[in-house]
Amino acid sequence: MRTIVMLSGIPYEYLKHRPQHFATYFARKGYEVLYICITDYNKIDPVHLGNIRDRDSFIDSFFSRNADDVFVIKSSIHSENINDSSLTLLINKINRIYNEKNLIFIAAFPQWITHLQALSKNSKLIYDCLDDWEEFTKDPDMGYSEEIINCERKIASIADLVITSAKRLYVKMSYYNNNIYYLPNGVWNVDFTQQELLPQVPIDLKSINKPIVFFMGAIAKWVDLDLIQFIAELRPEYSFVFVGNLRCDLPKRSNIYFLGSKKYEELPHYLAVSKVCIIPFKVNNLTAAVTPLKIYEYLASSTPVVTTIMPDILELPGTRAATTYNEFVEYIDEFISMNNEKYTVETKMAKKSVELYNWPDLLEPINNMIKRDSYQVENNENVIKNTIRSYKNYKQSFLIKNELLGMYNYLGLYNLSCSLYDFNDETLEIQQHLDYEKLALAHFCSGCIDMSKKLLNMYIENNDKKILQPYVNSLLKEEDFEIFLEIYLLKASGNIYEAIKLADSQIVPEKYQPKLLGLLSGLYLDIGEYDLAFQVALEILAVENELKLEDIFDAYTLKFIIKTFSEQNQYDLAEEFTLTLMQINKEWQQFFVSLLSDVYISKHLVE
Structure with missing residues (x-):
């Protein structure tokens, strides 16, 4: 009997969503299914977990079988002084108890990647992309930070298979993995x-x-x-x-x-x-x-x-x-x-x-992949081309036009992307359902640099990203601004690995290139490679120069640097950086004020 570990963002008892339907299906197919929610960390006593040595004791201590034959974490809380590191301990214990064999991890929430660093080569990881988490970060009430986007890119990059519930997500994930499988929602x-x-x-x-x-x-x-x-x-x-x-x-x-x-x-x-x-x-x-x-x-x-x-x-x-x-x-x-x-x-x-x-029919191909231990699927480009054909009767819809824009860009059909929108400099105005950064990239790759710059500014304006304007302006003032513009547009469009590849190609050994390295630091941050991002940032900061911080790094990278300084107990440095940045303008003051508060709180807790 193989074991599937469902790693979800919602408790099993919270209505019936996609992860619960997955778990029910695999339990009915005879798998042992362990269902763990990202909020279950306070139900796991690390001391008790450390004393467990065998599978039966592990299941009896921490899980109960529900009516769907799915094992869920018991609701009893052992201690109030437990943080989410207990989830990492739990995953590591599962790996050891099951001897790292026959384990399939299906993660349906991006931040699980922070607890999966020690997965063995014998385990398989499937990422189920079921929502556009980037869109959720635009709503403060949802409580998601940019970190969830970075986590998603990382988990998608290392997964053996990525499943997506929508074609828009399919295109998005295709930049990070070649094994993408489209699996819409279903019904029993x-x-x-x-x-x-x-x-x-x-x-x-x-x-x-x-x-x-x-x-x-x-x-x-x-x-x-x-x-x-x-x-x-x-x-x-x-x-x-x-x-x-x-x-x-x-x-x-x-x-x-x-x-x-x-x-x-x-x-x-x-x-x-x-x-x-x-x-x-x-x-x-x-x-x-x-x-x-x-x-x-x-x-x-x-x-x-x-x-x-x-x-x-x-x-x-x-x-x-x-x-x-x-x-x-x-x-x-x-x-x-x-x-x-x-x-x-x-x-x-x-x-x-x-x-x-029907859920059994939709999930049977995934079951077959697991049984064959092979996760090769149809070529991404073929799936996208077929989707484009299916949209032919809806090209007048602004929403469908925007979907086609993303697909044409992925296929490198930039002229087709540009042809979707019949406006010029005089008619350029804010439009709904338009990914300006992708259209800006299409115009850049078609040789229309000025239009590309205008569309990039509209992307910043339309997405409430004014905090990025000083940094973008700084890049565009460079003598070789076109290469910076291309890297930044690739980054903004989600093609992070191509942006990294292009940035790497521009690095000249033994030449100090702070803006290029600052851009590279931000790109590593985008894919969740935090150690690399911080290392590159430190290399820049170690050399005195006349450039301002906001000219070298974008606001999100600066926020990451300050948080990392604080985590390393370098509170004075974190405070100095934050206070300096808050003086730039009102937007920067609002952006960094909560971070300054966090630095002060952390500093006084240590004292």
Whole structure:
């Protein structure tokens, strides 16, 4: 029996998400599945763990088997004075107890890489890329720092296989690994078969008038609350029912009902009495990287779906993808006003469309790879070319144009990237759904240097990265600015290894090149090679020069240098750097003020 260690970012008991479905599948296939959440560190007593010598004692002490036959960390907390280093100890113990054989680690959260440094060559690592973590860092309320991006690049680079849940993520990960497998979300079809349901309406639905338009899942910032307000106002005769976790307040209207969170097993009963299901997501880069679990569960219950446009679910039978608010309402109306015969056809199409998305069928290729111990998959370029062809009918959508931009760039088809957007210097203005840094790279590689520089400035402006402007301006003042510009655009576009390769080629032995080395330090930081990044930074700082810190390093690299000084108890140096940088301007003061506070706190704790 082989053992799979599922390394997740969410507890097993927290609703049913992709990692839990993976774990359930492999447990049903006969694997021993250990499910560990990144927040489980406070459930692991390092002293007790150190005394464990065999597999049975290990499992009995730290795990319990749940109803899905998955082993999850026991909830009893041994000590309050435990930090996340206990997870590293746990992984190392798993390696030793299982003799580093027959172990498959499936990581579904990037920061697990900090606990996987001691994996043996006999173990296999699969990284499941299920979200665009870079987009999450743009929302302060999510609590993610730039470190999660660096962690993802590193874990993707060393993984034996990278799985992605969306085509946008497929392209992104292709810069870091040649073994990428596209595996969209799915459904346990049997769980949502209406014919097997008891003919019983949930109690909290009995007083709600039909027709019911239904949504299940988190009501969070990626949900378009303005769209919900719009459709509810326009159709007061429809009941809009929401179940799930409420992270943002829904509009207050008499025909909008929030019924709280429901257990996974209860959801089919709500779907059974719903006429239409909806996915009113905002249209942006975050949702472009999503294949919602709920759409497959909706369809498996034979319920038609109206959704905003998302690249991976275009043209699914039983669905309608709306490009405007009015169109969203029209599609809801279409389903609700259908006669029984037409509606039955739609429900059958909905059910039929998800047969290919049954979890056992989706995951069987991964199971076969594990059994063969071979992780070679279809060539990345072929998959991307096929995806481009599938988007041919949607090229007028700004969202799809942006997806094509990323794909053309990956294939080196920069002229095609430039041809997607019909604007010149006079019509250049902020556009939604546009990765300016990628378009800037395309124009640079097509020989349009001035346009490239303008687009780079728009990237900085549109992504709230004004903190980077002094550094970019410094690079562009160099005599050989074009090489710096190309390296920086590769970096900004996510092609870090090509940027490193180009930067390395420009280094002249025994010549002091602070700006080039500063750029290289930032590139090593981008791929999570922190020791290398700091070593290069120290080489620069060891030589006195007239350049300012902000001309040599970007703000994120400077933040990393200061944090590293602080971790090494060089608090006075960390404080000096921070105070100097805070004097540049208001943006820099705001960017570094919390870091200065951290330095002071760490310093006084030591004293």
